Amino acid sequence: MSTLANRAGPFTHTVNSVTRTMVWVIAALVPATAYGLWLYGWPAVMLFAITLGSALASEAVMLALLGQPVRTRLFDGSALLTGWLLAMSLPPWAPWWIGVLGSLTAIVLGKHLFGGLGQNMFNPAMVARVLLLISFPVQLTMWVAPAPLGGDAAPSFSQALAYVSARTPVPDHMSAATALGTLKTELSRGVSVAQSSAQLPPPRQLAIGNESGSMGETSAGLLLAGGLLLLALGIISWHIPVALLGTLGALAALSHALDPVRFASMPIHLLSGAAVLGAFFIATDYVTSPVSRSGQLLFGAGIGALTWVIRALGGYPEGLAFAVVLMNALVPLIDRGLRPRVFGRSRRGKSLQARTQPRIHI
């Protein structure tokens, strides 16, 4: 009789694995990504490929440098997902070096310098996006109006090559501000939010996504569908998305009700910007979110609140990336403070009091 290697129990295991998780998250992103690539045409396709390619390349180099198994780790899906999320958060027609620099920042600085998979404190894609936004504000705020593939406005392959290689600047008539960007700029010019809101696409169009923005900002509907798939598969739980969107929506609704001239309405907050992408795909990143359910609720609510504060009161039109990174920094504290209650113990760790008093039978 031959026996298997004697390992510790249990002797049955889940079919789930790190790679399976990553692959499903990527699969859930595919509809929104495909729509975004179609909406912004060849330049977006090129930037997307460059960002993902450089994310994988930096991962391979870092794994080799750190003496980790390159072949098994490179294709575990984590680097691909980081690159994917980063690409979805960039202006779709940004020059190539934005994608390369972003991927390098995300993988090298955001992930491997913290110790690699599972060890990073901050969401790598968001670290890269924040760093790029602060360092290259012009390139990172250069949004374009939708120019769907096959349409009249769509640039040809060679034109796209010229834009992405930064040989030709993107023509002025193509550029268009995002919904949240419009509100912020108009407000600084003294135009009330109520007035500028009226010029924005209606909520239905924001949900479909035929608007200017990054690929991760446009189609709230498709992103929501992907997010619901992840929920159904049990890959993410409802706690972070519901807390995030709930807090953001509640603050938006409340402020709008109090001062509609100054504050944008709830649908604008939820359907434009990266709210849905952030709620289902970014804030739910396992590594950089709390492990307990109560911690996840607090974390999601914190991101929602900070996002609203930055959008409504801060200097940037969109604040989700900042909010995520700020809350990431609080995760160790949240994990420490919000552990579940131990079975048979009170919240403070004392053994529960017995409910019945001893009684002696004769």
Place this chain on the structure above:
Amino acid sequence: MLFQVRGGVKLSYRKELSSESPIVRMPTPKRVCVPLQQHVGSPAEPVVEVGQWVGKGQLIGRAGRGISANVHASTSGTVIAIEDRMAPHPSGLTQPTVVIEADGKDRWAELAQPVTADFPLPVTPKELSERVAAAGIVGLGGAAFPSAVKLDMRYKHSIDTLVINGAECEPYITCDDRLMREAASEVIDGVRIMAYALAVQHVIIAIEANKPKAVKAMREAAKVDHSIRVVTVPTRFPMGSAQHLLLAVTGRETPADKRTAEVGAVVHNVATARAVSSAIRRGEPLISRVVTVSGFGVREPANVEVPLGTSVEDLLAFCGGLHPVPTLLIGGGPMMGATLPSVHAPVVKGTCGVLALTASEINDGPQSPCIRCGKCVTACPAGLVPVEMAQLIRRGDLQGAKAIGSQDCIACGSCSFICPSHIPLAHYFSFANGKLGDLDRDARRQDRIRSLIQARNERTAREAEIKKAASAARKAAKAAAAALATAAATADATEATSSLLEEST
């Protein structure tokens, strides 16, 4: 009405491998090796001698001191050795074992007088628990805790509820399922005897939802007693944990480090109930049990009534042997069972299953880094944070792990099961808790040594004090004597002087 229980995991059960195989009685093997410790507590003391003939059911090991249980011969024959033999434990260590060469006659020894009267029984509860103790009955769910000790809980705690554990939450294992379907009335009889012995008002038989036929059979058989309720509990591991089952069916949460009796309930397994019925109604001690033999490595998965002490080798041979594929032999279920050191290990009272698992069933992929997915936190039925405890233990910070509850781990293995990175979390906690136990023992020993040294120092100090005081007293006495002498001398001198003076005047 059911209550919410936190955590737990959904497993792939594979119970269909054996759930439709009726219980078959295995013929007595040529030789049985009956260990003297098959239970929690101290080992039994052998009461037979090598060369002696023993009858089936004859006492061969008397319960030791404190918590312990009797051990009986599972067949008639000659005791050919009382020696250290391999224990059914992954360590492969040995333990005192009585080896009986069967005479093939299966002749019963003289048994206890059966109680055949209907309820209410004409015997006292104390007598019942004594009979259960005499029959060597222990918890047959796997924990092997002496059942009579639990029946005696009523003398220490106020018990009002008896919960019968028919959850059988381990994958593959179907012995309790079959027992409930095939011997429902015997099980119910045992339940009623235990309810009588405990004098409880409520009896709840809890069965996981994946055993509808067992639920039906038990409901039917339970009609004889209206205080018995048969409830279906969700199929979710570890529902069969006594504390968790009790919480699910009564809403009572057992305090940490305490028994369920603390909250007025006692939990017994269905197979235990049946053993109690056999012991009281027929006087038969616990000498056999139903074992599920299963796994993709076994040719004919089955539920077998096995004489205790039968070797795993004989049992597997009875089930058609193994497929020629690499397998891992497990005693018990795949979640909380342990590897068997070899096929020579015996079947004991706590063996609910013998599994031969192939690599595809175990599915233990290569370990990858933790991605903090938190699935272990959600799965932990004890409310712990396995990811954080494992981190602390890996760093060697056992006290840190203890501070966040590592010793509240019930070793159910849910965290290891659910981990997408295949990190052996439960193993970390067993290691840490073992080590912490060692440290505790060490600390206690150090304390004891310290207190002994202190006592000794105090004693010597006291003795020195006494000596000093004595010598001081002696000195003082001497000094006093000397002073007296001097005084006397001076007095003499004065007297002499004065007399001289007197004389001179």
